[in-house]
Amino acid sequence: MSNLNFPSVKELLSAQSERLGNKTFLKYIRNGEICEKSFNTVYSDTLSFCRMIRHKFGKKTNIALIGQTGYEYIISLLGILTSGCSVVPFSPEINVAEIKELFDDADIEAVVFDSNFAKKAEILKAACPSVKLFLNVSRSDDFKDIMRIYSESSKYSSLSDQDVDKDECAAIIYTSGTTGIRKGVMLSTNSLVGNIMYKDFCTDIFRENDVIMSVLPMYHIYCFTGDIIKNLKDGLQVCLNGSMREITKNLKIFKPRIMRVVPMIAETLLRRMKLYRAKHPDFSYEEAAHHVFGENIKYLISGGAYLNSALVDEYAKYGILLRQGYGMTEAGCRISVPDEGVDPSSVGRIIDICEVRTQDDEIQVKTPTRMIGYYNMPEETEKIFTPDGWLKTGDLGYVTEDRQLFITGRVKNLIILSSGENVSPEAIEKKFAGCEIIKEVMVYAENNMIAAEFYPDYEYAQNHGIQDINSRIGEITDALNSKAKSSHFISKIIIRQIPFEKTGSGKIKRKENTI
Amino acid sequence: MLEKVKEILGEFIDIDPDTITPESNLRTDIGLNSLDCVSLAEELENEYNIEIPNSELSKFKTIGDVISYIKSN
Numbered sequence: 001m002s003n004l005n006f007p008s009v010k011e012l013l014s015a016q017s018e019r020l021g022n023k024t025f026l027k028y029i030r031n032g033e034i035c036e037k038s039f040n041t042v043y044s045d046t047l048s049f050c051r052m053i054r055h056k057f058g059k060k061t062n063i064a065l066i067g068q069t070g071y072e073y074i075i076s077l078l079g080i081l082t083s084g085c086s087v088v089p090f091s092p093e094i095n096v097a098e099i100k101e102l103f104d105d106a107d108i109e110a111v112v113f114d115s116n117f118a119k120k121a122e123i124l125k126a127a128c129p130s131v132k133l134f135l136n137v138s139r140s141d142d143f144k145d146i147m148r149i150y151s152e153s154s155k156y157s158s159l160s161d162q163d164v165d166k167d168e169c170a171a172i173i174y175t176s177g178t179t180g181i182r183k184g185v186m187l188s189t190n191s192l193v194g195n196i197m198y199k200d201f202c203t204d205i206f207r208e209n210d211v212i213m214s215v216l217p218m219y220h221i222y223c224f225t226g227d228i229i230k231n232l233k234d235g236l237q238v239c240l241n242g243s244m245r246e247i248t249k250n251l252k253i254f255k256p257r258i259m260r261v262v263p264m265i266a267e268t269l270l271r272r273m274k275l276y277r278a279k280h281p282d283f284s285y286e287e288a289a290h291h292v293f294g295e296n297i298k299y300l301i302s303g304g305a306y307l308n309s310a311l312v313d314e315y316a317k318y319g320i321l322l323r324q325g326y327g328m329t330e331a332g333c334r335i336s337v338p339d340e341g342v343d344p345s346s347v348g349r350i351i352d353i354c355e356v357r358t359q360d361d362e363i364q365v366k367t368p369t370r371m372i373g374y375y376n377m378p379e380e381t382e383k384i385f386t387p388d389g390w391l392k393t394g395d396l397g398y399v400t401e402d403r404q405l406f407i408t409g410r411v412k413n414l415i416i417l418s419s420g421e422n423v424s425p426e427a428i429e430k431k432f433a434g435c436e437i438i439k440e441v442m443v444y445a446e447n448n449m450i451a452a453e454f455y456p457d458y459e460y461a462q463n464h465g466i467q468d469i470n471s472r473i474g475e476i477t478d479a480l481n482s483k484a485k486s487s488h489f490i491s492k493i494i495i496r497q498i499p500f501e502k503t504g505s506g507k508i509k510r511k512e513n514t515i
Numbered sequence: 516m517l518e519k520v521k522e523i524l525g526e527f528i529d530i531d532p533d534t535i536t537p538e539s540n541l542r543t544d545i546g547l548n549s550l551d552c553v554s555l556a557e558e559l560e561n562e563y564n565i566e567i568p569n570s571e572l573s574k575f576k577t578i579g580d581v582i583s584y585i586k587s588n
Binding site: 093243244245246247248249264265267268271272274275278419448449482486487489491492 | 525526527528529542543548549550551553554556557569573574
């Protein structure tokens with residue numbers, strides 16, 4: 001047991017409900033109308049959801065949460081965290097075969113989802129007999145029923161009285177490992193909430209009542225601890241973008257002052273500001289910024305992948321402060337956060353609750369918010385910590401005396417696209433196993449896209465009368481692409497005449513990724 | 516229709532419209548990233564009053580694929 005004393009999610013909600021009451025916490029668009037939910041309502045709805053979970057299960061259960069950011073999704077998330085069960089979030093884009101494997105791996109007993117996952121949920125109902133509950137929170141009548149049946153005045157009201165054990169597992173977040181095996185990072189309430197309890201260096205960024213727009217997917221820890229838990233603690237108003245398609249429209253409606261982004265979003269929206277100015281040379285930089293982001297934009301906080309520091313200067317021209325932080329799910333998320341006066345090529349300043357050291361140039365972290373471990377993977381857990389308890393990040397870098405953190409490279413091969421999506425090259429390479437025309441394959445990133453380089457089995461091709469090897473491999477790649485998620489889409493193929501260079505142990509020497 | 520698609524693309528990407536053909540690949544020739552692709556879909560939905568589900572969007576490889584989808588819907 002640790003001796004940490006961070007608040008629980010329930011304590012945070014209760015304190016903010018008492019302090020900020022009917023002020024708006026969450027804002028979103030539903031059927032063309034803007035809906036607002038106060039701190040009071042979010043607290044009350046969260047407790048109703050918590051009571052439902054405790055009534056249905058009565059014991060610690062792993063609950064998958066799959067959907068797009070929306071009010072019901074957030075209440076489900078907060079409700080599960082308040083119930084003492086573990087929330088296991090997944091992207092709604094995940095394919096049925098993969099999610100079934102992960103349900104088995106994570107011992108999922110209940111699935112809470114929205115309409116974006118409804119079709120897949122129907123298939124999974126038959127395929128996953130161990131899942132006892134499939135709950136579609138997009139069905140407004142069902143959601144309203146939960147809020148009504150389990151309300152404060154219901155016979156179930158006492159079910160939410162007891163708070164959670166803050167050291168127990170509260171969330172399992174699946175990450176892509178370097179080996180292509182997905183690992184479930186177990187985080188306690190102390191990790192999830194503790195990680196956002198650091199003292200902000202910039203007092204101007206997260207001010208009470210500031211408007212922030214949440215655009216990143218909520219199944220990423222950076223988004224869900226930042227846009228929900230930290231904003232709750234800081235008393236901000238959070239506008240939910242919902243679908244990435246609507247970002248352009250919603251920026252104009254919500255006019256946020258702050259937005260958490262990944263580098264890909266920062267790059268894309270900078271390009272749009274530049275285009276606007278090129279088309280309207282009479283307009284100022286500020287007017288171009290207002291056209292793209294709305295009139296109030298001041299801060300973009302980037303995380304999830306390395307941000308090119310040149311973008312910081314570009315954004316400054318438009319009057320927008322683009323800053324970045326650095327973290328890792330296994331650390332509870334944040335390790336360093338933005339601060340004024342840091343070198344733009346740094347990844348920010350290390351937060352007060354974290355200690356960082358370098359060993360053989362690798363960044364290693366000691367933090368009270370570190371994970372409990374990987375779910376059902378004690379050996380993998382042991383491997384990621386040093387014998388004296390420091391978390392090995394797999395990143396190369398250094399720390400300055402004033403705690404600025406610089407990342408210089410990656411120990412591991414994992415490709416991190418500028419969208420923040422992690423792509424394991426080995427996972428893509430494995431898909432070509434069994435293709436007899438392909439003898440060797442190496443996947444890497446080039447200009448932020450996935451490239452695959454092949455050494456064909458020329459002998460096989462000759463014996464089987466395959467003359468156009470390039471086309472044959474192109475067809476195989478196209479077939480895999482058609483089933484792949486967008487981050488695994490192979491955009492470039494290269495056919496080699498000679499085998500790859502190998503290491504002493506016979507492994508292909510990897511090409512460096514150029515993001 | 517090609518001209519309209521080019522006009523919408525002009526909001527997202529700095530590219531000479533004359534170089535865009537139905538054979539242009541959205542990612543490798545035009546340089547759209549995933550955010551550009553979903554923004555393009557949103558604009559096309561509004562312009563042509565159609566629905567482009569994500570499952571269809573991920574199948575689009577070229578400008579020609581986009582135009583064929585709009586025509587058939």
